Amino acid sequence: MPDIDPPDDWAKLPKIVKTEDGHIYVDEDENVYEYPFGTRNDETHQQYQYVRQALEDDQFRRYLRDAKDLHDDDNVPGLSEGNQQLLDDVVMGIHGDGRGIARVCCVQLFVKTVEPRLSTRLHKGSNDPSNFSWVHGWSLRTLDDSFGEKAIGVELDEHNLLLSNTRGGGVMTRALAESEPYTPLFGMALEGPRESWLEIVERLENDAIDAEAGLLYFLKRLFDEREVIEEGVTEARAAAELFEDTDPAIGDVEQLLIDHMEQADRQAKLLEVAAHSLLQAVEDADGLPGALKRLEELTAANRRGGTSTREAEDVGDIEIEDPEDESLLHTWDAKYVDVDRSELSGLTEKLRNNLSVERAGFVAVEQPGVDDDAAELEEDIADDFGIDVEYLSLTEFREDYVDNAEVSVEPRDWLVAYVETLGRQRMDRALVRQSPVTWLESLVELIEDETGEEVDDDVDGHVTSSESDTPDELQSGIEDFS
Incomplete structure (x- = not known):
């Protein structure tokens, strides 16, 4: 790395500069920290392998x-308290658009725990x-989701703790x-x-x-x-029972779900869940002409490009x-806005790879x-595929x-399917x-x-992970790792 002028020559601190040789x-x-570009050196490689071995030996699971x-x-x-508040900020981000940040932060905490260097x-x-x-770098992507079933992101998903924006894990978002x-x-x-996440990074690097x-607090x-x-x-299931007591017709459930999505954020997602959960109920009644495919996620970029992060031959939200x-029979896209030419163009390209499709269209x-x-x-x-959109x-x-x-x-079956799908209780189906x-x-x-009724305050939705008291000694201490 080249020499640099003293910090007092810099206009404002902190500051980062990219040179031909590094950051x-x-x-x-x-x-001053110098981060040269180049393949991982031997010392860093050994440190990184130590972290990989810790994962292999179930350290993160402990x-x-x-x-x-x-x-x-x-x-x-x-x-x-200050450090707890920063970690709380990142954890609470999972309820919005901060799932990727939370996932990356978890990997970083584990890495610094196992190998502080x-x-x-x-x-x-x-x-x-x-x-x-x-x-001196290490592969966040590998530790997050490319390390098999013991990868950190895979373990977090397995415990339904946080789910990132993309199939490739939190680090696979373009920005991160x-x-x-x-x-x-x-x-x-x-x-x-x-800001809270990057402050955590600074404190980890400065032993603060x-x-x-x-890591333990974050996972807790x-x-x-x-x-x-x-x-x-649990509370929503109880509310569904209140609604069932009104003896609703299936059209009443439909109107309830429409009212719900129209007052909520991400209406298109709720519409997608409403349509898919209806077909779940139909499938349970043996009423579908085939098997309902699992509801997956498509990123905005994939939608625009007419491709899917699932598999290239997938063509819609609800299939x-x-x-x-496993050939496709029906495919539907849930739309909360009008259909434009680009989406029909994308559908054309997709159908070329799925000539078995009998019905294709859009639901709003x-x-x-x-x-x-x-x-x-x-x-x-x-003309090309013999079906009408x-x-x-x-x-x-x-x-x-x-x-x-x-x-x-x-x-009731439609409403319960909707509640349980939203609540991640049907991960095998959606x-x-x-x-x-x-x-x-x-x-x-x-x-x-x-209904004019209130859900009983005594509804017990509390889920405890263990009936036993907290163990006198936690078993995950790094001093016990070998």
């Missing part, structure tokens, strides 16, 4: 177990000269994966508790926070928030497939509008799969990455307003 970071206390055994009022020694700022490191790497050290000057636009205590708080979600699901050969609260210039593409799809309101969608098909679906807490609360309030 130079000067913090607000005038400490931390998960110990955090789960901590009671609500148990304190984690060694953490100041590694820098949590340098999240890319490789022995392959063709890959970007810092000499930028080749820039994680410092207070990290230049990428990030949703969520950015105990990494092991921070994730379990706490999972419990909040479970309690919300029915042939159970024998009301029959979705279509851009005027889309007519030609509709004709092309009809359908535009259905949610009512028409329900009538098509329930009323017209003469399927016996209890109204993946909802967003935190459902606000959604569930607003649904309960809506049902209480509709």
Whole structure:
């Protein structure tokens, strides 16, 4: 790395500069850090391998177990109130757009616990000269989700603690994966508790926070928030029973869900869940012409590009497939806005890889509008694939799969499927990455307003992880690791 002028020559601190050879970071206390580019050196490689071995030997799983055994009022020694507040900020971000940040923070806490000499700022490191790497870097992506079933992100997902925005894990979001050290000057636009997270990084690097205590506290708080979600699901189930007592028709459930999505954030996601949960109830009544595929996530970029993070041949949000050969039969996109030409163009490309599709279209609260210039593409799809693109309101969608098909679906079954899908209780059938807490609360309030009744305060949604007392000694201490 080249020599640099003294810090007092710098206009403002902290400051980071990228040179041909690497990054130079000067913090607000005038400490200078040099991060040269290049393949990982031998010393860093050994340190990184030590972390990998810790994962292989179930060290992270032991931390998960110990955090789960901590009671609500148990304190984690060694953490100041200020450090706890920073960690709380990051944990609470999982209820908004901060899931990726929370996931990265968890990996960093584990790395610093196992091998304090590694820098949590340098999240890319490789022995392959063709890959970007810092000499002292390590692979956040590998530890997060490319280390098999013991990868940190995979373990977090397995315990339903937080789900990141993309299938590839939190670090796979474009901003978090930028080749820039994680410092207070990290230049990428990030949703969520950015400042609190980057302050945690600074404190980890300056030994101002105990990494092991921070990791245990962080995981404990994730379990706490999972419990909040479970309690919300219990309360929403109780509210569904109140609604059932009004003897609703299936159309009444439909209107309830429409009212819910229209007063909530992310209406398109709720519409997607409403349509998919209806088909779950129909499938349970043996009324589908095939098997309902698991509801997955598509990123905005993938939607625009006409591709999917699931598999290239997937074509819609809500899909029915042939159970024998898994070929697609029906595919629907849930739309909360009008359908434009680009979406029809994308559908055309997708259908070329799925010639088995018999029905394809769009579902909206009301029959979705279509851009005027889309007519030609509709004709092309009809000519090329022998199907007409359908535009259905949610009512028409329900009538098509329930009323017209003469399927016996209890109204309650649709509502319960909706609640449990939102609450992540049906992960085998539907993946909802967003935190459902606000959604569930607003649904309960809506049902209480509709029925004039209130959910019993004695409804017990509390979920305890262990009936035993907190063990005298936590088993995840790094001093016991070998």
